[in-house]
Amino acid sequence: MAGDAFPAFPAVEILGLNPPPFRAEAGRDPASLSVTLGAAPEDLAVLRRNRDLGVARMTVRLPPAKEEEILPILDRWAKLIPHVSG
DSSP states (O other), X not given: OOXXXXXXXXXXXXXXXXXXXXXXXXXXXXXXOEEEESSOOSOHHHHHHHHHHTEEEEOOOOOSOOHHHHHHHHHHHHHHHHHHOO
């Protein structure tokens, strides 16, 4: 992974976002740590909690489906994003 990015995973709320050994061993500035969460859940409370824990970016996973199924999912995400973006 390039730069100071540290990939998170679904257990982020269990493990927390404080991997000091990784930062210290690499000699990185803790303020430069950037966390991306893949396959974020479609749950506003969880999205806000992840944001508050320091997750910089969250991606969504879409099913391999036709437009009729994907568009409503994207519409729901479009309503959630303003509530968690800075």
